[in-house]
Amino acid sequence: MNATAGSADGVRTIIDRLGIKTDDVVMEIGFDSDIDAALREAVVSCVGELHDEDTVDVVDTVLLWWREEDGDLVDVLMDARTPLTDEGVVWLLTPKPGRVGHIESAEIAEAAPTAGLQGTSSINAGTDWVATRLVSPRGR
DSSP, X not given: OOGGGOSHHHHHHXXXXXXXXXXXXXXXXXXXXXXXXXXXXXXXXXXXOEEOTTOOSOEEEEEEEOOGGGOOHHHHHHHHHTTEEEEEEEEXXXXXXXXXXXXXXXXXXXXXXXXXXXXXXXXXXSSSEEEEEEEOOTTO
């Protein structure tokens, strides 16, 4: 089930799968009219507000909406990683294959380690989006 399922269980499921808790500080990068509104609303309902990339707060989670035409993925991943707690997570949200702006998984696999992150899993994040979980490698 995904965030667009529309039921309370569907919303709770996507929040659980993202690992977001009610007291988490969440930063959002790359918001635009094409994002999955149900996913975003579920996160806002859980945490109360989303911080933008200009926040000075330390954050637990970054929601990074990214499309092929958005520029240099390594640069934005490095910016996203900077305010994270040691156990923080970047959820890289990219259009699914066949959708406008899709990014090949090989590009993500190449960009993440250059930015000091490693991919751990991917989940369905709505009708048009997939979320890739990126974290700092252990032992850093």
